[in-house]
Amino acid sequence: MKLKQLSLAAVALALTSGVLAQVKPEDEIRYRQSVMNVTGRAFGPMAAMAQDKAPYNKDVVVKNTAVIEMMIGMPWASFAAGTEKGAPTKADMKVWSEGAKFKEGAEKAQKAVAALGTAVKGGDEKTIKAAIGDVGKTCKGCHDDFRLKEFRN
Numbered sequence: 001m002k003l004k005q006l007s008l009a010a011v012a013l014a015l016t017s018g019v020l021a022q023v024k025p026e027d028e029i030r031y032r033q034s035v036m037n038v039t040g041r042a043f044g045p046m047a048a049m050a051q052d053k054a055p056y057n058k059d060v061v062v063k064n065t066a067v068i069e070m071m072i073g074m075p076w077a078s079f080a081a082g083t084e085k086g087a088p089t090k091a092d093m094k095v096w097s098e099g100a101k102f103k104e105g106a107e108k109a110q111k112a113v114a115a116l117g118t119a120v121k122g123g124d125e126k127t128i129k130a131a132i133g134d135v136g137k138t139c140k141g142c143h144d145d146f147r148l149k150e151f152r153n
Contacts, residue, residue: 025086032078033089035071042067043135050132056125061132065113065120068135072113076106088151095146105142112138 023031042064048054049061084096095102112135119131 025083028078028080028083029087029089029091032075032083032091035075035078039068039071042071043132043139046132047136050129050136056129058125058128061128062120065116068113069117072110076103085153088153090148090151092146092148098146102142102146105138105145109135109138109142 045054045057046061046064049056079091079095079102081096084091084093112131116128116131116135119128123131
């Protein structure tokens, strides 16, 4: 499992380092949407558990947290200048006009996910659910500020 995660991380790093200058804006948009989709799909079952809408399952939490930890650093470089249009996107133009605030939101999300990873390694169910809630609040805050309800071109 560790080798598989390292291989995926290496591929992700190769895709996001140096290659970005050669990638079309529409490809960057699709890439970041894909990363966010995978992250959201991994987070959804955990959010349901944290809200007591689904039974708590530590194995699912461990597996999905590993996915989110791997994915959380990946989308941010694909919001570079020039990627604000080119394909349908829900990214608000404020991503680019309020770049410092957007970067702060990205950093908060990464810290919340790191805290979740720490909680999963040594915390009890209550601590883990609280950390899941913190990730959800952090992601929601950024989505509220920088994500549109409808796609735009």
